[in-house]
Every structure is written in structure tokens, then in C-alpha cells.
Amino acid sequence: MRLFKEKLAWAAPIAVILIIALFSVNLFAQGNPQVKNLPVALIVNDEGQHVDTVRKAVEQMSKGIDGAEPVIAFTNENEENIKALFADKKYYAALVIPEGYNDTLQNALTNNEAAKLQIYINQGFNMTGANFAKTALNGFVTEVNSQYSANFLAQLGTEKIDAAQASVLVNPIVPExxxxxxxxxxxxxxxxxxxxxxxxxxGALIGGFIVFLATSGIFKKELLTRKQTLGLIGGQVLFGIIIALFSGFTVATLAQIAGINMPSYFLVAFFVSFAAFCFYLLVSAITAWIGKPAITLFMVVMLLGMGVLMTPQEMLPSFFVNFIRPWVPIRFASEGLREIFYFGSGFYTGASFNTILGIGIAGLVIFLLSIFKSVKVKEQQN
Structure with a gap:
């Protein structure tokens, strides 16, 4: 058959394999996530024998099982710093040994009062990571509680106990x-x-590509000087502002209609617009230099990035952490909006804002430099 002799036809199954492979890469990130070294703060506000017991249990938990990396990586911190550390997203949670813990546990059977180990959850950091940390810490408290319960029962032997003592015997330590x-x-x-x-x-990707096609049509019709090319780039930038504002306010409006609880409609709309504009500059810049293949490149970046956006990096394979996660622009917009939604941030969201702004500035500079490429094409044609 003639079709089987056509090289382009044979490109179809190869293209299918490549596309499916790209879509399936995220299976490595989401298929069987292994939690390791989840950062958790250890705050010790008391001292004594029973406090040392908790410390030893923490050390044992930090060693992992059978030489594997531990689920939780504990770091000693002070109580007064924990709010700022949580705001800086240093920890998903904290295990706190409160003041009076040692004495309360020492006299638990006498006073019929259980001791408390406190668990602080930094929920806004990442719900998945925070829930994993919460589950692990609750399991830790349950394990320590079971050891003390067995010891207390052995101490009492055949002594009679009342209902209040029975409750403390079963749970001498409770999580708070x-x-x-x-x-x-x-x-x-x-x-x-x-x-x-x-x-x-x-929105930045589609808008940037459509504007690129429109400008390509202009370049095909006439040869432009550098000054004219610069003016055309200025027009593209203005179009980018319009596209970004449309993107931001459309997203915010649809979110409001969908019932999303936004801290501020205009704050969210303008931040999304800001991110969309900076992304548009990046897309336009790369497209101006390499043409239509840039769209494929950005689509690949988006596909690879989807697997890392909602997953804590402690649950990702090292390849994703080192080579994919740092290069996903959407992540910084997501982190910025997370600051706005859950950490009380305004329009300036710190590191995420700075990174997005850096992407926009770099994109604009690269975009402006493309005028030299346009002049070279003109000289070759002459």
C-alpha cells in the first residue's frame, strides 16, 4: 500500500507514543507517592523523665524503618517562633511538649488527669502534607500513650480502680x-x-500564540525596520495587558459564580492578571525566537507540571523535585494565591511575587532582543 511508504504516516504512531508518554509521566509522581522527611518542628516547653521519654521516641521515629528515610524529619524550635516559621512554610506541623507535661503524667493516676501532647497543624501550607504530618503525629502520640497505659496497668496490678482512673489508665496521654x-x-x-x-x-499561552500568529502575518506581508518591529512588539505588550486583565477578571468572576470563598474578588483578579501578563511576556519572548515549536515546549512544561502543583515535594520522586518542579511557572502563581487565600497576604506575596515578576522582566528583555533577529531576516531577503 502506498500509505505505508509515506514517512509522515509512520510519524503518527511515534507521535502518539511520545504524547502518551508525556501525559503518563505524572504517574510516577502520583502513582505511588512515598512520604519522606516531612519537616515537622519539635517544641519542648518542659523537662523531666517523661519529657525525655518523648524525646527518645522522637529520635527513634527519626531513624526510619530498616534504613529507609523517615516519614518525618524533626527539628527543634522555640514556641515563640512557630507562627513565623509556619507563615514562611518551613514546617507542615509541630509536636509540642507543653509546660507541666511531666508533672501531669507523673500524677495522672492520683489526679485522674491525662497529660497532653499538642499538635500544631500548618494547614494552609499544603493540605495533603499537613494531613500526612497530622496522621503521623497522632500515630506517634497513640504509640507513646499505649506504652504508658501498659506500664500503669502493670503498676496497679489487682488494685481496684474507679471509673475516672479507668479513663486515665486507657489514655494517660491525649493529643490536643x-x-x-x-x-x-x-x-x-x-x-x-x-x-x-x-x-x-x-490564557497566556493561547493569547500569546494567537498574537504571535497575527504578527507573523504582518512580517510575511512586509519587511519592517527595527523601529517598526519595536513598535509592533509594543503593540503585542499592550495586547498582553488586555489579555491578562481579561484572564484575571474572568477567572475571579467564574470562581465567584462557582462559590469559591475568595478573600477579595479584586485582589484575586489583579494577582491572576499580574501572573498572566508575566507568563504572556515569557511565551511571547520564546515564541518570537523559535516560532511555533515554542507552543509545544510550553504545553510540555504544563503537562509535566500538573503532577507537582498540589503534591508536597516530600512526596515526589527526586527527579521531579530537582528537574521539573523548579521550572514550572504555574507553581509560583499557585503559591502566591495560596498566600492570599490562607496566609492573609496582600497583592505582594513575597518570594512567589518576586519570581513571577522576574519571569516577566526576563521575558520582556528577551522579547525586546528579538528585534535583532527580525533585522537579520530582512537583510538576508534583501
Missing amino acids: EKIYNPITASTANGSAPTLLAVPAWV
């Missing part, structure tokens, strides 16, 4: 939870920042 930076209701279980950030990238 406190949530920091809570994930508010109606924010898609903490996924709202990512869900709002993705359209900013998609």
Missing part, C-alpha cells in the same frame, strides 16, 4: 490539636489557588 493558617470553607479543600492559577498560564 491546634490549626494554623486554616483552609477556609468552599476553597476546593485547599486546591482553589492551583485551580485559579492554571487558567492564568493557559
Whole structure:
């Protein structure tokens, strides 16, 4: 058959394999996530024999099982610093040994009062990571509690106990939870920042590509001087502002209609617009230099990035952490919106804002430099 002799036809199955492979790469990130070295703060506000017992249990937990990396990596911190550390997203949670813990546990059977180990949850950091840390710490408290319960029962032997003592015997240590930076209701279980950030990238990608096609048509019709090319780039930048504002306010409006609990409609709209504009500059810059293949490149970046946006880096394979996660622009928009939604940030969101702004500035500079490429094409044609 003639079709089988056509090289382009044979490119079809190869293209299918490549596309499916790209879509399937995220299976490595999401298929069987292994939690390791989840950062958790250890705050010790007491001292004594029973406090030392908790410390030893923490050390044992930090060693992992059978030489594997531990689920939780503990770091000693002070109580007064924990709010700032949580705001800086240094820890998903904290285990706190409160003041009076040692004496309360020492006299638990006499006073019929259980001792408390406090668990602070930095929920806004990442709900998945915070829930894993919460589950691990609750399991830790349960394990320590079981050891003390067995010891107390052995000490009492055949002595008679009343109902109040029985309760303490079963649970001499109980967890007490406190949530920091809570994930508010109606924010898609903490996924709202990512869900709002993705359209900013998609809008920039599609808008940038359409404007690129329009300018390509102009270049085909006439040869432009550098000054004229610079004017055309200025027009593209103005179009980018329009596209970004349309993107931001469309996203915010649809989110409001969908019932997403936004801290501020205009704040979210303008931040998404800001991110979309900076992404548009990046897309336009790379497209101006390499043409249509740039769109494929950015689509690949988006596909690879989807697997890392909502997953804590402690649950990702090292390849994703080192070579994919740092290069996903959408992540910074998501992190910025997370600051706005759950950490009380204004328009300036710190590191995420700075990174997005850096992307925009770099994109604009590269875009402006493309005028030299246009002049070279003209000289070759002459």
C-alpha cells in the first residue's frame, strides 16, 4: 500500500507514543507517592523523665524503618517562633511538649488527669502534607500513650480502680490539636489557588500564540525596520495587558459564580492578571525566537507540571523535585494565591511575587532582543 511508504504516516504512531508518554509521566509522581522527611518542628516547653521519654521516641521515629528515610524529619524550635516559621512554610506541623507535661503524667493516676501532647497543624501550607504530618503525629502520640497505659496497668496490678482512673489508665496521654493558617470553607479543600492559577498560564499561552500568529502575518506581508518591529512588539505588550486583565477578571468572576470563598474578588483578579501578563511576556519572548515549536515546549512544561502543583515535594520522586518542579511557572502563581487565600497576604506575596515578576522582566528583555533577529531576516531577503 502506498500509505505505508509515506514517512509522515509512520510519524503518527511515534507521535502518539511520545504524547502518551508525556501525559503518563505524572504517574510516577502520583502513582505511588512515598512520604519522606516531612519537616515537622519539635517544641519542648518542659523537662523531666517523661519529657525525655518523648524525646527518645522522637529520635527513634527519626531513624526510619530498616534504613529507609523517615516519614518525618524533626527539628527543634522555640514556641515563640512557630507562627513565623509556619507563615514562611518551613514546617507542615509541630509536636509540642507543653509546660507541666511531666508533672501531669507523673500524677495522672492520683489526679485522674491525662497529660497532653499538642499538635500544631500548618494547614494552609499544603493540605495533603499537613494531613500526612497530622496522621503521623497522632500515630506517634497513640504509640507513646499505649506504652504508658501498659506500664500503669502493670503498676496497679489487682488494685481496684474507679471509673475516672479507668479513663486515665486507657489514655494517660491525649493529643490536643491546634490549626494554623486554616483552609477556609468552599476553597476546593485547599486546591482553589492551583485551580485559579492554571487558567492564568493557559490564557497566556493561547493569547500569546494567537498574537504571535497575527504578527507573523504582518512580517510575511512586509519587511519592517527595527523601529517598526519595536513598535509592533509594543503593540503585542499592550495586547498582553488586555489579555491578562481579561484572564484575571474572568477567572475571579467564574470562581465567584462557582462559590469559591475568595478573600477579595479584586485582589484575586489583579494577582491572576499580574501572573498572566508575566507568563504572556515569557511565551511571547520564546515564541518570537523559535516560532511555533515554542507552543509545544510550553504545553510540555504544563503537562509535566500538573503532577507537582498540589503534591508536597516530600512526596515526589527526586527527579521531579530537582528537574521539573523548579521550572514550572504555574507553581509560583499557585503559591502566591495560596498566600492570599490562607496566609492573609496582600497583592505582594513575597518570594512567589518576586519570581513571577522576574519571569516577566526576563521575558520582556528577551522579547525586546528579538528585534535583532527580525533585522537579520530582512537583510538576508534583501
